[in-house]
Amino acid sequence: MNLRSLPSLLLIGILLLSTSCGQAPEVFKEHQTVYQIGDNPTWAKKVLNDGNWERRMELIPEGEIFWSRTRIDILKAPEELRPYGLQIDAYGEYEIFWDGVMIGKNGNPGQEAELPPEGELWITYSIPTHLATEGEHVLALRLSNYYFPDHVGQYEIEIADYEDLLTDMLIKTSYMHVFAGAFLIVSIYFLFLFLNNRKEYPTLIFSVCCFFICGLVLIVFSKDYVSIHYSVHVIRLQILNSFLLGISFLIPYYFSMQFPYARRRLSLILYAVLLIFFWIISDHAFNYKTVGMVLSMLIFSFGIVTYGAYKHARGARLVLVTLLMSIVVFLASGFVVSLYTGLGLILLGMLYLLALNIKDQRLAYESSLVQSTRLRLELLKKNIQPHFLMNTLTSLIDWVEESPKKGVLFIEALAKEFDLFNQIEDQTLIPIAQEIALCRAHIEIMEYRKEINYCWEEEGIDIEQTIPPGTLHTLLENGITHSLPLEGNSIKFKLVYESNSDYKCYTFLTFATGVRQATSREEGTGLRYIKARLTESYQSKWDFVSEPTDHGWKSVIKIYS
Amino acid sequence: MDILIVEDESRIAKRVERMTRDFFGNTLNSVSHINTLREALVFIENNALDLVLLDLNLNGEDGFDLLTVAVAESFQTIIISAYKDQAITAFEYGVLDFVPKPFSRDRLEQALHRVTSKEEAITDMVRFLAVKKRQRIQLISIEDLVYIRGAGAYTELFLADGSKELHDKSLEKLEQLLSNSFERIHKSYIVRMSEVKGIVVKSGSKYLAELKNGDFIPIGRTKYKALKAKWY
Numbered sequence: 001m002n003l004r005s006l007p008s009l010l011l012i013g014i015l016l017l018s019t020s021c022g023q024a025p026e027v028f029k030e031h032q033t034v035y036q037i038g039d040n041p042t043w044a045k046k047v048l049n050d051g052n053w054e055r056r057m058e059l060i061p062e063g064e065i066f067w068s069r070t071r072i073d074i075l076k077a078p079e080e081l082r083p084y085g086l087q088i089d090a091y092g093e094y095e096i097f098w099d100g101v102m103i104g105k106n107g108n109p110g111q112e113a114e115l116p117p118e119g120e121l122w123i124t125y126s127i128p129t130h131l132a133t134e135g136e137h138v139l140a141l142r143l144s145n146y147y148f149p150d151h152v153g154q155y156e157i158e159i160a161d162y163e164d165l166l167t168d169m170l171i172k173t174s175y176m177h178v179f180a181g182a183f184l185i186v187s188i189y190f191l192f193l194f195l196n197n198r199k200e201y202p203t204l205i206f207s208v209c210c211f212f213i214c215g216l217v218l219i220v221f222s223k224d225y226v227s228i229h230y231s232v233h234v235i236r237l238q239i240l241n242s243f244l245l246g247i248s249f250l251i252p253y254y255f256s257m258q259f260p261y262a263r264r265r266l267s268l269i270l271y272a273v274l275l276i277f278f279w280i281i282s283d284h285a286f287n288y289k290t291v292g293m294v295l296s297m298l299i300f301s302f303g304i305v306t307y308g309a310y311k312h313a314r315g316a317r318l319v320l321v322t323l324l325m326s327i328v329v330f331l332a333s334g335f336v337v338s339l340y341t342g343l344g345l346i347l348l349g350m351l352y353l354l355a356l357n358i359k360d361q362r363l364a365y366e367s368s369l370v371q372s373t374r375l376r377l378e379l380l381k382k383n384i385q386p387h388f389l390m391n392t393l394t395s396l397i398d399w400v401e402e403s404p405k406k407g408v409l410f411i412e413a414l415a416k417e418f419d420l421f422n423q424i425e426d427q428t429l430i431p432i433a434q435e436i437a438l439c440r441a442h443i444e445i446m447e448y449r450k451e452i453n454y455c456w457e458e459e460g461i462d463i464e465q466t467i468p469p470g471t472l473h474t475l476l477e478n479g480i481t482h483s484l485p486l487e488g489n490s491i492k493f494k495l496v497y498e499s500n501s502d503y504k505c506y507t508f509l510t511f512a513t514g515v516r517q518a519t520s521r522e523e524g525t526g527l528r529y530i531k532a533r534l535t536e537s538y539q540s541k542w543d544f545v546s547e548p549t550d551h552g553w554k555s556v557i558k559i560y561s
Numbered sequence: 562m563d564i565l566i567v568e569d570e571s572r573i574a575k576r577v578e579r580m581t582r583d584f585f586g587n588t589l590n591s592v593s594h595i596n597t598l599r600e601a602l603v604f605i606e607n608n609a610l611d612l613v614l615l616d617l618n619l620n621g622e623d624g625f626d627l628l629t630v631a632v633a634e635s636f637q638t639i640i641i642s643a644y645k646d647q648a649i650t651a652f653e654y655g656v657l658d659f660v661p662k663p664f665s666r667d668r669l670e671q672a673l674h675r676v677t678s679k680e681e682a683i684t685d686m687v688r689f690l691a692v693k694k695r696q697r698i699q700l701i702s703i704e705d706l707v708y709i710r711g712a713g714a715y716t717e718l719f720l721a722d723g724s725k726e727l728h729d730k731s732l733e734k735l736e737q738l739l740s741n742s743f744e745r746i747h748k749s750y751i752v753r754m755s756e757v758k759g760i761v762v763k764s765g766s767k768y769l770a771e772l773k774n775g776d777f778i779p780i781g782r783t784k785y786k787a788l789k790a791k792w793y
Contacts, residue, residue: 386643386644387618387644390643390663391570393662394570394572394576394643394662395572395576396663397663398573398575398576449570449571449572449573452571478621484596
């Protein structure tokens with residue numbers, strides 16, 4: 001029931017995610033940040049004429065120290081003993097001053113080249129309560145940006161209750177980890193399914209997709225408890241985008257397997273090229289990359305599934321609905337929310353298709369079981385169907401009455417055939433020698449019944465070979481039933497075996513007169529039996545031809561290797 | 562007595578032949594054996610027969626066509642078959658008996674006995690009488706049959722819609738096939754009793770059965786008493 005629990009887990013994940021995004025009213029207002037290269041401790045002061053400072057900084061090479069100043073209005077003073085926290089997301093190592101008071105230190109500005117990397121990309125400090133009064137304040141940072149000198153001043157600042165800042169982050173992270181865990185379990189489950197049935201590539205793709213989503217979520221949300229220095233942030237983004245690249249390719253690929261169309265391979269190659277283009281463009285335009293890949297994935301998937309729905313492919317409509325929903329979510333909400341909600345919805349659609357596949361397989365398996373049972377019964381029926389049994393018994397009564405000794409021999413022949421049938425009835429392939437013994441026993445019986453001299457010949461038989469039970473026996477039965485004897489009251493049967501690297505071939509020849517075209521129900525049943533047996537053992541790798549010839553009848557069974 | 566055995570199992574055919582010869586003894590004129598349907602059809606067409614012993618499954622072919630041809634002929638037909646489920650169909654088409662395989666001498670002789678006896682039909686399953694038309698066999702439902710008049714070796718079937726058909730079987734042979742709802746009321750007449758409205762007595766001890774369709778058919782002097790007993 002792991003399958004059933006997945007949708008509810010996803011739903012819970014999505015709901016929790018959306019509730020956690022609900023925000024309390026802002027307690028601060030942020031003004032324009034200004035910059036100045038150089039180092040002067042007085043630049044931390046609250047009151048300073050920074051009118052001539054730069055509003056933008058393109059490049060600050062060599063890890064040179066520079067300062068930033070941001071005027072911040074606190075709209076509401078914090079409650080007593082509940083200090084505000086300041087959350088900063090900025091490139092570089094820096095010291096933080098609030099109204100000229102240093103409230104934190106993140107790394108060693110100006111000494112990055114000499115010292116190892118220190119500090120975190122996302123960091124939270126508390127603002128002393130007495131400094132966070134209602135009114136205007138100045139946040140000054142003394143920074144150096146040694147590793148990304150061209151990435152200056154893209155700061156994100158958040159001020160809120162210090163404890164809330166920390167716990168909200170953890171709550172969101174834990175929800176997302178539950179979400180990731182669900183995908184991990186599903187991924188492992190479907191990986192095992194695939195390992196048990198290696199032909200089912202959609203199962204594998206689904207498993208890999210789930211794993212990628214799990215990886216994506218873990219990478220995105222681990223930042224809250226794994227400290228990351230700003231110098232390795234690009235690597236993190238690259239990993240993240242690689243997961244997204246995989247997901248963006250695999251989802252449409254999966255749909256194209258489920259809803260095949262013309263020129264599938266070509267379109268997939270073109271699509272892969274497009275994705276790789278997004279992936280490699282401009283190193284730092286990560287947002288464009290992500291949006292580009294996700295949009296391409298949605299559009300391409302939508303095209304494939306729409307085509308599938310148009311062709312009335314099973315399940316396509318429901319998947320189309322989930323895709324439309326994810327597109328709506330994508331358009332209606334922020335990128336981060338929509339990414340996970342959308343992926344969740346799409347994966348649900350994929351899961352639905354897999355469930356349909358699994359159902360199909362189960363039905364096919366069940367029908368193959370039924371078919372095998374039916375064939376087995378048909379084989380058993382050969383000896384109790386009235387035409388064989390009653391005619392045999394009538395002849396037997398006559399032999400017993402007229403010539404008891406011959407009658408006993410007749411009974412022995414009958415016993416032999418019954419015994420052979422007993423040995424083979426539950427098998428799908430038997431040694432050719434056993435099948436031939438069955439034919440010979442049958443001939444013996446028929447000689448007592450029909451009083452015709454039946455002759456059996458073999459050529460090139462390889463006793464190592466196997467054959468579905470009752471195949472040659474059925475051909476023999478048809479030969480006996482539909483033939484009249486040649487002059488001299490005899491009918492000859494000949495079995496020829498030939499093989500080469502491509503196929504094995506049995507030719508069954510009947511030499512007789514008056515062989516007529518097969519039309520009747522009984523013979524139809526016989527030929528159907530042979531074909532069903534060949535399919536059971538050799539799937540589609542066989543050929544069966546049955547046709548009249550000058551001398552009587554010829555049946556050829558070819559089994560391809 | 563001329564008999565044809567249609568059977569593709571040689572041993573069984575010999576058995577039937579032997580037993581038939583034993584049963585009919587001197588009254589037997591000829592016994593022929595044929596093992597294909599096609600030959601049997603030709604043989605029936607070209608030879609006068611009294612009885613055909615027929616296996617319905619020859620060389621895997623369905624002997625149903627042969628059955629309809631056979632029952633339209635003047636001879637009686639006995640089916641000898643391995644398929645008991647064919648018995649009902651066979652009786653519906655008007656065979657004298659159905660002998661299931663395997664059979665004992667007693668069972669076969671019981672069937673052969675019906676050929677010569679005057680006993681009434683053993684079942685009331687007969688539903689059709691097969692009538693030979695120019696190119697085909699027409700099946701007439703027993704429901705439509707009002708009465709039958711003997712006309713030498715042939716009979717005339719008088720049907721509910723007022724039409725008349727000729728049948729190749731003699732009145733005696735039809736009597737053997739028809740069920741109890743039909744009565745032989747005269748040496749030349751068989752009538753469906755439910756069609757009789759009343760009995761009219763004419764001068765000179767002539768008795769007539771008045772039918773619902775307005776026809777009058779004679780009642781044999783000897784049959785009158787038995788009939789009267791049944792009627793009143």
